[in-house]
Every structure is written in C-alpha cells, then in structure tokens.
Amino acid sequence: MGFPFWFPQYQPPKPPVKARPDVPSRSLSASAIAFSVAAGVSTAAAVSQNSNAPILQDALNFVLSNISPNGNNNRSSPLWGSLSLAADPSSVNEPKTGASFPSVLGDSRRLLGVGVRRKSVFGLKNIDVYAFGVYADSGEIKEVLGEKYGKASHSELENKELIDDLKNSDVCMTVRLQIVYGKLSIRSVRSAFEESVGNRLQKFSGSESSDNKELLQRFTSLFKDEYKIPRGSIIDLSRELGSVVRTTIDGKEVGSIQSKLLCRSILDLYIGDDPFDRKAKEEIEQNLASLFQKSPQEEKQANHPWLLNKTLVFV
Numbered sequence: 065m066g067f068p069f070w071f072p073q074y075q076p077p078k079p080p081v082k083a084r085p086d087v088p089s090r091s092l093s094a095s096a097i098a099f100s101v102a103a104g105v106s107t108a109a110a111v112s113q114n115s116n117a118p119i120l121q122d123a124l125n126f127v128l129s130n131i132s133p134n135g136n137n138n139r140s141s142p143l144w145g146s147l148s149l150a151a152d153p154s155s156v157n158e159p160k161t162g163a164s165f166p167s168v169l170g171d172s173r174r175l176l177g178v179g180v181r182r183k184s185v186f187g188l189k190n191i192d193v194y195a196f197g198v199y200a201d202s203g204e205i206k207e208v209l210g211e212k213y214g215k216a217s218h219s220e221l222e223n224k225e226l227i228d229d230l231k232n233s234d235v236c237m238t239v240r241l242q243i244v245y246g247k248l249s250i251r252s253v254r255s256a257f258e259e260s261v262g263n264r265l266q267k268f269s270g271s272e273s274s275d276n277k278e279l280l281q282r283f284t285s286l287f288k289d290e291y292k293i294p295r296g297s298i299i300d301l302s303r304e305l306g307s308v309v310r311t312t313i314d315g316k317e318v319g320s321i322q323s324k325l326l327c328r329s330i331l332d333l334y335i336g337d338d339p340f341d342r343k344a345k346e347e348i349e350q351n352l353a354s355l356f357q358k359s360p361q362e363e364k365q366a367n368h369p370w371l372l373n374k375t376l377v378f379v
Contacts, residue, residue, distance in 0.1 A: 156197070163195035163242045173199040173238055176351045179334070179344025181241075193245050194299075196341075198334055198348055199238040200230065205355055208233050213356045221353035227345075230352060231331045238302040239334055246295040253299070254287040264329035264336075279323055286311050286319040303327045 155164045158178040167175050178197045182190050206214070209229055213221060230237075261283060265276045291313050293299070300312045307324040310317060332339075339345040 158195040158197070158242075161192050161195045161242075161244045163244055165195075165197035165240060165242070169199050169238055169240070172201045172203055173236065174202045175199055177344045177348035179339075179341030179347075180244075181340045191245060193248060194241045194243050196242070196334065196344075197240045198344070199240065200352075201236040202355055204235045205230065205352070208235050210356070216356060218353075218357065221356055222349070224349070226352060227335050227349050231335055232328060234303075234305060234307060236302070236304055237331065238300055239330065241299040241301070243293050243295055243297040243299075248293060250287050250289060250291045250293055253293065254284045257287070258284050260333055261326075261329050264332050265325060268325060268328055268332075276325075279321075279326055282321055283309070283311075283326060287313075288318075291318070301330055303331065 155166050156175055156178060157164050158180060160180050163178075165175055165178055169175075176198050178195065180195050181193045183193055184190050209226070212229070213226060258280065262276075262280050265280055266272050269276055293313070298312075298314050300310075302310045302312075304310050304320075306322060307327050308320050308322045309326050309330065310320045312318065334340060335345055335348055
C-alpha cells in the first residue's frame with residue numbers, strides 16, 4: 065500500500081482556518097432539533113514502508129528535518145469538543161483544526177458531525193490533512209427510515225443498523241472536506257482516493273474486477289492537475305437521488321457519476337466500520353438517533369394512549 069499523501073515541504077502550524085464563504089443557507093425554524101454531542105480525533109494508520117513508492121523519500125525527508133529531539137513539535141489540542149445545532153445556528157467549528165462548517169447546506173442538509181482526517185508519517189508525526197463535516201437531509205431520513213425506527217426505543221436507536229441503513233439508502237447526503245494542510249496537492253488527493261475508495265470498492269464487491277478499476281478511474285480522474293487546493297479549499301462529495309455522486313471543488317462542479325457502489329464506498333470512509341475518525345462517527349450516530357427520539361410527553365402518550373382520550377372526556 066503506497067503512502068497516499070505527499071508532503072513536499074513542512075509548514076509550521078498556522079492559526080485556525082476560516083472557511084470560505086458558502087452558499088447562503090436558510091436559517092432553521094424555531095422547532096429545529098438540537099444536537100449536542102462529542103467530537104474528536106481518531107487514531108491515524110501508520111504508513112506502509114514500500115520502497116517502490118516514489119513519494120516515500122519525500123515523506124522521510126519531511127520527518128527527519130522537522131522532528132525536534134525533545135519531541136515538542138506536536139501541537140496540543142483538545143481531544144473532545146461539542147457540536148451544537150440550535151434553533152438559529154450559523155456554523156460549527158471542528159475543535160482540533162478550528163475549521164468552520166455551516167450547520168445547514170442548501171435548504172435541508174443538516175450537519176450531523178465533524179471530524180478530521182489525519183495521517184501518520186512512519187508513526188512519528190501526525191498530520192492533519194483535512195477537516196470534514198457529514199450532512200444529511202433530515203426530512204428524507206425520517207421519510208425513508210421512519211417506518212423502521214419511528215417507534216424504536218432508545219436502545220434500538222443505538223444499534224449500528226441505523227447508520228448502516230442510512231449509508232445504504234438513497235437519502236441525499238454531503239461529505240464536506242476542508243483542506244487544513246497548506247502544501248497538499250491535488251495529485252495527493254487523487255492518490256489518496258485511489259487507495260481508500262479502491263479498497264472500499266473491492267470490499268463491497270468482493271473482487272478487483274475491471275469494472276471496479278474503471279469506476280475508480282472515472283472518479284479519481286475528476287481531480288485534475290489544473291485544480292489548486294490551498295489551505296481552506298472546500299471539496300464536496302454529495303450523494304444525490306438515484307445514487308449519483310456529485311463532486312464540487314470550491315463550489316464548482318467537476319463531475320457526476322451514477323453508482324450505488326461508489327456512493328456506499330465513499331460514505332464508508334466516514335461512517336463505516338473503519339472510519340477515518342471514530343469519534344466523529346459516534347457523534348453522527350447519536351445525532352442521527354436523536355431525530356427519532358421522542359419527548360417525555362410523547363413517550364408517555366405512546367405507552368399510555370388512553371390518557372389522551374380520558375383527558376378529552378374530562379375537559
């Protein structure tokens with residue numbers, strides 16, 4: 065497995081990122097559901113020592129030239145933060161990188177959780193590559209999954225089947241990536257997706273078929289060398305109706321591909337069994353479950369429906 069990110073030159077940590085202006089979004093209604101859970105940072109996988117990888121030497125030079133003897137190069141940052149979507153939210157910051165994400169994309173895609181994609185260079189230095197936010201259409205979630213989970217108990221909502229059902233459905237979703245590493249090239253992004261998405265395509269199809277390779281090539285070819293992605297750049301990977309993956313870079317659509325397998329493979333990177341950020345997935349699971357949780361009054365009425373009728377009699 066090749067090292068998926070190329071770091072030509074180490075750049076000292078910079079102040080928190082300010083997100084680029086996004087498409088104006090409508091504010092939530094006063095009755096919008098509030099989410100408040102923990103977000104964090106996952107453990108990054110160590111890079112494979114493949115001597116045939118042409119970018120391996122660059123990574124080695126980066127490590128040897130930037131690690132101090134006393135080991136104080138790593139930034140200190142909180143491992144936990146909170147995501148709160150109030151009645152009139154504007155944005156949410158990913159706690160480790162400071163990257164800002166709007167609480168709503170378009171009209172109805174609500175932010176379910178934020179996290180960070182990290183890479184470990186030989187297990188010696190962790191790099192924050194990009195922060196990400198996972199969005200989903202809350203109305204479609206209730207419509208598509210409501211029959212199965214609308215009357216579910218709290219313990220049933222915590223079952224991992226809920227997030228799996230969301231991943232395998234056709235609910236409109238967006239994973240927004242915000243670049244936080246200043247020297248990341250589009251070639252590195254293309255290489256990273258070749259590895260990570262390629263592994264998922266093989267996982268879900270059970271083979272390395274020529275069809276899978278062609279599908280992967282169609283997707284990665286969208287990230288052309290002409291696109292520049294400086295620190296703060298935004299990449300949106302959206303699942304639209306009909307299992308269409310729509311990709312945009314800084315608001316410009318670069319291509320769409322219809323493939324349920326590709327949709328599932330991309331979402332699996334963030335909400336699958338082995339996600340990039342486990343704390344972010346836990347946050348998303350809890351916020352997703354909260355969409356179906358009833359208030360104490362609703363729970364009481366559901367358990368004792370005769371109370372409503374009796375109240376009406378005595379009024």
